[in-house]
Amino acid sequence: MKKSAIAALVLAVTAVPVVAQQMKAENQVKYRRAAYQLMNLNFGSLEAMADNKKPFNREEAARNAEFVALLATVPKGFFGEGTDKDTRAKPEIWKNRADFDSKMDKMTGEAAKLPAVVKAGDLGAFKKQVHDLGEACKACHDEYRAKQQ
Amino acid sequence: MSSASRRIRVWDLPTRIFHWALAVLVVFSFTTGKIGGSWMDWHLKSGYAILALVLFRLAWGVVGGHTARFARFVRGPMAFGAHARALVQRRYRAVLGHNPMGGWMVVLMLLALAAQAVSGLFADDEIATQGPLAVKVSNALVAKMSSFHYYNGWALAALVGIHVVAIAAYWFAMRDNLVGPMWSGWRDVEPGTVEPAAGPAWLAALLLAVAAGAVYWLVAIYPKG
Numbered sequence: 001m002k003k004s005a006i007a008a009l010v011l012a013v014t015a016v017p018v019v020a021q022q023m024k025a026e027n028q029v030k031y032r033r034a035a036y037q038l039m040n041l042n043f044g045s046l047e048a049m050a051d052n053k054k055p056f057n058r059e060e061a062a063r064n065a066e067f068v069a070l071l072a073t074v075p076k077g078f079f080g081e082g083t084d085k086d087t088r089a090k091p092e093i094w095k096n097r098a099d100f101d102s103k104m105d106k107m108t109g110e111a112a113k114l115p116a117v118v119k120a121g122d123l124g125a126f127k128k129q130v131h132d133l134g135e136a137c138k139a140c141h142d143e144y145r146a147k148q149q
Numbered sequence: 150m151s152s153a154s155r156r157i158r159v160w161d162l163p164t165r166i167f168h169w170a171l172a173v174l175v176v177f178s179f180t181t182g183k184i185g186g187s188w189m190d191w192h193l194k195s196g197y198a199i200l201a202l203v204l205f206r207l208a209w210g211v212v213g214g215h216t217a218r219f220a221r222f223v224r225g226p227m228a229f230g231a232h233a234r235a236l237v238q239r240r241y242r243a244v245l246g247h248n249p250m251g252g253w254m255v256v257l258m259l260l261a262l263a264a265q266a267v268s269g270l271f272a273d274d275e276i277a278t279q280g281p282l283a284v285k286v287s288n289a290l291v292a293k294m295s296s297f298h299y300y301n302g303w304a305l306a307a308l309v310g311i312h313v314v315a316i317a318a319y320w321f322a323m324r325d326n327l328v329g330p331m332w333s334g335w336r337d338v339e340p341g342t343v344e345p346a347a348g349p350a351w352l353a354a355l356l357l358a359v360a361a362g363a364v365y366w367l368v369a370i371y372p373k374g
Binding site for chain 1: 185275277278279293295296299
């Protein structure tokens with residue numbers, strides 16, 4: 001069950017770049033938001049473990065980390081033309097695309113390291129990786145995401 | 150000051166400890182909030198400490214040392230205007246305790262700090278950090294509180310900036326060092342000036358303990374109930 005869910009996600013994620021090109025703007029916004037929300041859910045669990053708010057559970061952490069690493073690769077392909085409406089994504093994204101992309105790549109890079117760090121089981125390294133990823137998320141939020149209304 | 154001047158304590162110990170502890174925590178909170186990541190845990194703890202200090206100060210403003218009392222330093226528009234005119238016309242005369250303009254800055258900063266600490270309890274940074282009371286209210290309210298927390302943080306930074314610039318201006322332009330008295334309590338005054346009554350330290354300790362207990366309940370016990 002778990003494996004097949006992850007396999008489906010891998011498939012969905014790898015299929016993304018092709019699909020995103022043809023997808024209408026409104027749906028690109030919808031799916032990138034969905035990816036961020038699920039990332040938030042899984043990353044929240046990891047952060048709670050990193051901050052000692054809940055006990056470190058390697059199995060749960062491994063699952064959370066896999067999801068985060070995969071989901072992190074989704075949004076980049078969904079900031080196409082016309083996706084600057086009905087969104088908190090700021091217009092600056094499309095003005096400073098190179099900087100936005102580099103911050104996005106930094107985030108996916110940090111997320112990609114998570115599963116291996118969890119598997120290794122060193123709690124100190126785990127905490128550091130979680131917080132490095134958190135800071136990479138924040139870098140974009142601070143600059144390219146409008147505050148909530 | 151002439152040799153005939155005398156030194157008195159203008160600020161009691163609890164008020165001074167409050168001031169400097171708050172100053173350190175506000176700088177720490179602002180910095181950790183901007184860095185994020187592993188510092189967010191400390192950002193929250195610092196916020197709880199600030200909330201407890203502000204609650205303490207509100208009570209101390211009623212029962213504490215005389216220069217710390219709101220009834221003494223919160224002045225009307227006439228006094229405010231008179232002080233402002235005196236500054237402009239360069240005929241400033243030192244005031245014992247908060248002057249009529251500074252008093253309003255104290256009120257503004259305390260209000261902004263209270264609002265900042267309380268909004269933080271309900272905020273969510275949408276990465277991995279949530280205030281302890283965010284789970285208790287609707288997401289719409291969490292969104293409002295999070296935005297407010299962000300903008301009010303900058304408003305607070307501006308207030309602190311004005312406060313510091315004003316203190317520097319009194320020091321360098323009016324030759325009145327207000328930092329020393331806030332640190333040591335001592336101030337040179339005209340002979341015959343009566344020393345304002347200090348608040349009892351035991352009462353301050355009790356009030357701070359009650360404030361800390363209330364905040365602890367609010368952030369650690371109530372959310373789990």
